Amino acid sequence: MKKTQLSLTVNGNTHTLASIPGETLADLLRKRLHLTGTKIGCNEAECGACTVIMDGEPVLSCSTPAERADGKTILTIEGLAKTPLAPAGHSPHFQGKWEETEGGLHPLQEAFVSHGAVQCGFCIPGQIMTSYALLEKNPNPTSDDIRHALKDTICRCAGYPTIENAILAAAESLRTGQPVEGPDIPDSALEGQTVGKLKVRPDGVEKVTGHAIYTDDLIFDNMLFAAVKRAGVPHAFVRKIDVEKARSAPGVVSVLTAEDVPGENIHGLVTLDWPVMVGIDERVRYVGDAIAIVAAESQEAAKAAVELIEVEFDLQPVVGNAVQAREEGQPQIHEKGNLLKHIKVRKGDPEIGFAEADIVLEHTFHTPAHDHLFIEPECSIAVPEGERMLIYVGSQIPYQDRTQVARALGWDEGRVRILGQLMGGGFGGKEDIAGQIHAALLANATGRPVKLLFDRHESLLVHPKRHATQIKVKIGAKKDGTLVAAKTELYGDTGAYASLGEKVLTRATTHSAGPYIIPHVHADCYAMYTNNPPAGAFRGFGVLQSAFAIETVLDMLAEKLGLDRIELRRKNALRVGTETSTGQVMRESVGLVECIDKVSGTMCQVSGLSRDELFQARRVPDAEHLVRAWGFASGFKNTGLGGGADDCAGAEVELYEDGLFEVRSSSAELGQGLVTVMRMIVAEELSVPAEQVKVLVMDTDLTPNGGPTTASRQTYVTGNASRLAAKTLREAITATLAEKYDQAPDKIRFEDGNVRVNGHSLTMQEVYSEMKAAGKDPRVLYDYHAPATTPLGTPGDMHVAFSFASQAAEVEVNTLTGEVKVLRVIAANDVGHAINPLGLRGQIEGGVVMGVGHALLENFITKDGMVVTDRMSRYRVPSIVHTPEIIPIVVEDPASDGPYGAKGVGEIVLIPTPPAITNAIYNAVGVRFDTLPVDQEKLLWAMRNSSGSAG
Amino acid sequence: MSLWKEYLHPKTVQEAVEALASSPAPAIPIAGGTDLMLDLQQGNHTPVHTLVDLTGILELHALEIRGEKLFIGAGVPHNRIVESALVREHATSLVESCGLIGGPQVRNSATLGGNVAHALPAADGTIGLLALDAEAEVASPSSRRLLPLHELFAGPGKSTLAADEILVGFYVPLRKPRQASAFCRVMRAQGIALPILNLAAWVERDDEVIRATRIAVGPAGPTPFRALETGKFLTGKAFSEETIAGAQEVLLSEAKFRTSPARATAEYRRELVVVLLKNAFSAAWERAK
Structure with missing residues (x-):
């Protein structure tokens, strides 16, 4: 009954291997057969990235015991190409030079590349293997069949509509033997020989064959594995650290604490306030603070040793949110207090405006923290090489990593080299230091390569999130809808450390009155330290939060004034010659009105409804409990650092x-x-x-x-x-x-x-x-x-350019259960010039889907500083089943200093989505959400009580 | 620190139960392992020494008609249940419930036996099966026994199986004319996304009159809940809006709903259960024509 050897066939090759207790199939494939195309995203059977085909059926290799593969036939992504390509090997010196031979690709692989379904690429092996299994059983799948099959295979870049189209194209090619049909995506309307045309990614082929190398796929000779002892308590002083048991545990090579940091025991992107490790009598500020680091001969040994480290804490009262942090008598988390920054926007005098206004509205909103949930968890490998330290890592800011690692080592920056690896998604969450410094310290101490890989649990606990906010908006308008004054007050929870908190919340503040002409604007934002996980950069960078508030208020205002909500926005929209809240005069490239007009026209066109009917509730015939309506929102987002920075x-x-x-x-x-x-x-x-x-x-x-x-x-x-x-x-x-x-x-x-x-x-x-x-x-x-900009509070251009967007969302609310479905989203984005239309489509789809997630699903929950959503199963992100029909509209109003007129696009794409959805819910059932995400239970109660408000 | 020390591959039920009885303890069976592996990896399960893999046992994979019953082996994975013409014909509520679990990758591994043995009060497959008057076959080293499905449940996550017992399979009565079943559930999309309520209904029609019915609900108590009073109320009545309304009242009075933090309040579940009862019962009623 017991087997000492496993015999299995993988991609046509038979392997006989010793059985290792506790081994999963994913580990066998990745670590023993070096088939690293099979990815580990969550290790908890949630994301589907590890999908392989076993005896014809797709299974999750991360939760399949390797023993079970005995006698079985396995197909991995590496075995899918008709003519298998030469294995990529494990060249540690990734030089961004990708194989581009398309010969012999399976039609699924070809279609994923040509349709642009590949973005970061980390989930792609799982998507393709799951799709392969579907097509083997069902060569002619419907859109519903595809959605059913891919239900639990998560893509955080979220080009789900494109993934679906790629599968349909591949299925057709397989059925007919004809070449794979390309995507139906128009070129840019502006001129260009190459720019503006459909071009595939240079790394696409590697990513669909499993040959793309991400950091955890690298193996070095003599490599050690690291693990980090985390505080596990949100606020305390460390009184004692006992690492003796860990040090003598089997396989352990090195255990380091704060006192072993040769350079400065501090890091941070703008503000140096984040200790590399918290030492004796120093303050723990959140559960993810590092107390000690361990390097051992195996991952298991390192993790086991960490469990043996004993720490005595002197627990302190917890500051759980930004409003509490500013109250009198609260514990002060940093020496300078709990206030990271009071950010102010001053334009005119709102009191004058409010006095002139025919109507003044005020409302307070709340948005939660969000996790990026990039499918590739953080991984760093530090490799000592002579006098130098090489760091292999997927990082959004390689040069900052170099500075930060060098500072902790006490070295000149030139001795550190960052070799950026392919990244399985970032979205802002890979700007801060994760394991780079810890790996470097251990490599320096041991003289051996050290890999530090976070699991999903650690990733959720440790890296900076999106800022949770409280936003109060007071707005004044004339009867005809002319906006005359706005006053906003924001509280942003930047958690235990500043990260990019000041920058993020500055963006939230400067954008808090929306892309509208308002003569009098005052905004005050309190960026507060708390004992929650730090908050930093996340796609949308503060503007997602403030757009939810202002775009909801505009709909409230339109209703009170009896005005058309689109007309209200159009009337006040920024255009050339007008001025933003910070006093920047728009000289060009303001495509907002065009976005508004195109979305409103398309809404009527695709729905067959008149403009008045769009925003009225419509019961679904034969299902009277289902009510539908459209909702509308706009947004803008700066391109570039701005604010006086040399960009x-x-x-x-x-x-x-x-x-x-x-x-x-x-x-x-x-x-x-x-x-x-x-x-x-x-x-x-x-x-x-x-x-x-x-x-x-x-x-x-x-x-x-x-x-x-x-x-x-x-x-x-x-x-x-x-x-x-x-x-x-x-x-x-x-x-x-x-x-x-x-x-x-x-x-x-x-x-x-x-x-x-x-x-x-x-x-x-x-x-x-x-x-x-x-x-x-x-x-x-x-x-x-980039052209010079001026700091907030001084006259002139705060930013080099802005992107604009409008979106309309059609929702369906189940009035019996409170469940909400987003059926369609029309998204118009002014990007200046669509340089890379294939990539732009992926950004638009992914942004909208992420916006749907933020509106209806995602909620990073902490309770007294403890993380409740500490597994992927508890932090739900949208899958293909949550994906609406997305109708993209590309608006190109060029910015003269952008390349060929281009502006940024990565963030604007998701900013209007949440308020478009919540406005649609209000239009459908009369319930106004001022808190994200929409809670279906609260929605049901609000519908029952017809109170019109759902907290 | 490995998740297990020994891994056994029995070929027969007898080998498996003997292995459970005699291997270094703790020894536990593993079927699809989709829940167990996570519990082990995340430290939510007491460490085990021996895993006894049940997937190589042919008998547990049987899916066939045996006399007046449909036999579904405990090792049959969810996908086979969903795709099986036999199960579709005789146990619609089971097909509907198993089809909602996970994605295809999980459904290929996760077994019906594992779903039942885990003894969670709201396991979809279990609730789908419970309305069908299924019996479970249990093997121990010394004997085999048949018992009504509900007798397997001792409490949340606790079955009445002994450490050396395994589930062999389930016997479901063959569907007769004018009988049918259905399953419905409501998920919570946001935050900690989990099913918050499910319900299965089986019905036998006598023209416009309900001749017999069984309703199962989860979670509505520490174990998968059979709404017996609701069944009694419905039996013998003509199918109508009023009858359903009356049954909803009875169901609300007999089912005990709890508030689960970050998932659903008891009050919300009470709202949902009347919707699910109506939907599932009506669907089954239509099918039983």
């Missing part, structure tokens, strides 16, 4: 001997498609096919600093840096050839990957030789600085 990015473009170009920047690719944008821009400037441009990102030795990947800034800043580097290189080539051929520079033409001069057509290989022969380095580094 810069470096990019380098180089021509190689083989005629290929490479564009390099440390800017981060987290699935959003920056690498596609960089390659397209360089191809455009040099008039070469996109495939002739390679992209290298995220390496602090090899790529210039692109700054943080945040604030919807990378297409703008690194896009511009790449464009200008390529342009300068083109000019250098032109100058060289002009001299050599004695031609005027304007006679030299770049065409179809060649350069034409004086009747000759030179290939890029030849151009390379000409450059070398002329003693010119065919390489240009360009340091781009």
Whole structure:
């Protein structure tokens, strides 16, 4: 009955392996067979990333005992291609050079690439294997069949509609033997040879074959595994730490505490307030604070040792929310107190405005913390190499990681090298330090490579969240709807440490009166420390919260005034020549009115309803308990850091001997498609096919600093840096050839990957030789600085550009149970110029779905500083079954300083979604939500009581 | 620190129960393992020494008609139940309940026996089965016994199975003309997303009169709940709005609902149960035509 050996067939190869007690199938595949295409996202049977096919059926390898695979036939993502590609191996030196051979791909793999269903790529093996199993049983699936099959296979980039289309296209190809049909996505309406056209990701093929390497897929010789002793209490002083038992536990090589930090025991992105480890008599400020770190020969040994560390705490009273934190007599969490920052917006005098107003409305809103729930949990590997420390990590800010690791080691920054790896999603959650410093300290202490991988539980406890807020909005208007004054008061919970709290809440504050013309605006925001997990960057960056408040208030106002809610917004919408709340005059690129008009027109068109009927409740025939209505909301979001920061990015473009170009920047690719944008821009400037441009990102030795990947800034800043580097290189080539051929520079033409001069057509290989022969380095580094901005509180432009959006959502409320479904969302986004339409589609779909999640599902719950939603099973994110029909509309109102007129897009896409949904719920059943997420039980009670309010 | 020390692959029921009785303790059976593996990985289960894997036992995979009953082996995974023409014909409420559990990956592994043995008061498959008057076959090292399904449940997460006993399978009476069943549930989408109430109904019609019926609800008590009084009330009555309304009253008076923090209040469950009763009973009634 007992087996000492397991025999299994994996992707056609038979393996006989010793049986290891406690091993899961995922571990066997990943660690023993090195088939790392099978991913671990949650290790709790929730996300589906680890799906493999066992004897023809899809199973979750993370919760299948390896023993059960004995005698079975397994198919993993690596075995799916018709002609299996050579294994990628485990090259630790990821250099962003991706295989792009498409030969032999399975139609599912092909369709996922060509439709743009691949973004960060981490969930893709699970999506494809689950789909493969579906198509094996059902070669002609309906949309419902696909949704049923993919129900529990989560994609946080959430291009679910595109995933569905890719599966349908693959199914058709498999049935008919015809090539896979491409997606039905229009090119940009603006001009461009490459820019604005449909181009696939450079890393797409690797990501659909399982050959894409993420940090946890790397294995180094002699590598140790780390684990962190977390405080587990939200507020306390550490009185005693006993690591002796841990130190002598089997397999343990090193145990470190605060006193072992050779450099400074502190980190933080803007404010240095976050201890690397909390030492004796120091303060624990949240449950995720690190007390000690362990390196051991195995992951299990490290985790077991952590359990043996004994800590004595002197428990302190807990500050549980931002409002409490500002009350008198509360414990002060930091030396400077609980107030991180009081942020003020002052324009005119609202009291004058309110006095002139015919109506004044005031309402208070609450939004909870949210977790990014990127499917790839944080992983860092530190590798000592001579005098240097190499850090392999998926990070949104590689150069900041370098600074922070060096500071803790007490080293010069140049001794640390960050080698950014593919990232399985970030959304702002991979900007702060996770395990980079801890891994580096242990590697430094042991002289051996150290891997520190968070599990989902640790990820939920430790990394910064979206800020929970309380937002009070007071607004004054004339009878005709003209807005005259707004006063807002915000409380933001930045948790135990500042992270980017000040920046995030500044954005919340400056956007708190919406994208509207209001002569008098005062906004006050209190960014407060509490004993909750820290809050930092998260897609939307504070504006998601304030948009929920102001867009709800505008609907309330329209109702009170008896005005059309769309007309009210249109009337007050920012347009060229008007001024924002911070006094910035809009000189160009304000596509808000166009967004509003296009959404309202499309709403009538797709629903067949008149404008009046859209917002009225409609009972579903033959199901009278189901009531439908549309809701509307708008939003805006700054592009770039702004506020007086020097918003810069470096990019380098180089021509190689083989005629290929490479564009390099440390800017981060987290699935959003920056690498596609960089390659397209360089191809455009040099008039070469996109495939002739390679992209290298995220390496602090090899790529210039692109700054943080945040604030919807990378297409703008690194896009511009790449464009200008390529342009300068083109000019250098032109100058060289002009001299050599004695031609005027304007006679030299770049065409179809060649350069034409004086009747000759030179290939890029030849151009390379000409450059070398002329003693010119065919390489240009360009340091781009965005136009100057001014700090909040001073006159001038606070931001270089804004993106605008309007959305309409159609909901269906079950009046018997309170359940809500979002049926359709129309989303118009003014992005300036759609440089990468395929990537843009993914951003729009993913943003809307994340917005649906924030409206109806997601709630990161803490109770007295303890995290309640500490597993993926408790923090629910939207799946394909929550995904509405999404009707995207791309508005292109160019920004003259953006590359080809482009502005940021990553965040604006989700900002109007929650209020569009809650406004629709009100229109359907008369219940106004001022707290997220919509609670179905509260909704039911509110409908019963017809009170019209649901807390 | 491994999740288990020994892993056994019995080929017969007898081997399995003997292994449970004689292997180094604690020894527990593992079927699909979709719940057990998580409990072990997350430290929610007392450490085990021996796992006895039941998936290699042919007898537990049987799905066939035996005399007047449909036999569903305890090791049959949810997907096979959902796809089985036999189960669709004779046990619709079970198909509907098993179809809602997890995604295909979980349904391929998770077994009906595991669902029942876990003894949770609101397990979908269990509730779907409970309305069907199913009997369970239990094997111990010395004997086999048949017992009504509800006698398997001792409390939340506690079955009456001894440490050396396993479920062999379930016997469901074959559906006769004018009999049918249905299953409904309500999820809570937000926060800690879990089913907050489910209900299965079985009915036999005599024209427009309810000849017999069984209602099962979860969670409405420490064990999967059979709404016997509601069944009695409905029996012999003509199907009508008033009859359903009356049954809803009876159900509210006999079922005990609890408030679960961050999931649902007892009051909300009381609202939902009347909706579910109407929906499931009406669906079964229509099917029984």
